[in-house]
Amino acid sequence: EIVLTQSPGTLSLSPGERATLSCRASQSVTSNQLAWYQQKPGQAPRLLIYGASRRATDIPDVFSGSGSGTDFTLTISRLEPEDFAVYYCQQYGSSPWTFGQGTKVEVK
């Protein structure tokens, strides 16, 4: 089973700042099949990025994904008030599919 470790656990930033979230896999993610999600309280996760770097439909370009193999990054270039949430990474290249534990982006 591929274990995904997200860091940091909590990121305290101000609106307008850049956020960099990390997701590290215990072994290589097959075909870079890695996704990023945003989840706000009481809501379903929202798909942001799939295939490590492809933005999902209607996702603004302030969100970008990068990385390959075992190290992946989600970057939010400029935080808007609505971007403060929990972010999860997930690998879907090997069974069982697994999720990271999440990074909370909070207002500083």
Add this chain to the structure above:
Amino acid sequence: QVQLVESGGGLVKPGGSLRLSCAASGFTFSDYYMSWIRQAPGKGLEWVSYISTASTFTNYADSVKGRFTISRDNAKNSLYLQMNSLRAEDTAVYYCASMIKGWGQGTLVTVSS
């Protein structure tokens, strides 16, 4: 636009059964693998099962193997999850998901006596 709408959740006693459904629209359902993912109250996300486009391949988390069955009907643009022998630890919001097209809003399953 893409819509995934789950239904069928509810309160069930331990050992009971439920069948979840997911109605898809806004994309060519038959072209995509589909999955079920769950989230227990206050917890993180847990993958449950996936199914290939033509139902040729399915896979399950160890925690549900032998108890849950995933299926799909491409003619009806629908995904299903038959859940048998339910346990308290199966209590969660269940999401229908495509790794490329997005997720539904979820349906709550509560297993309690």
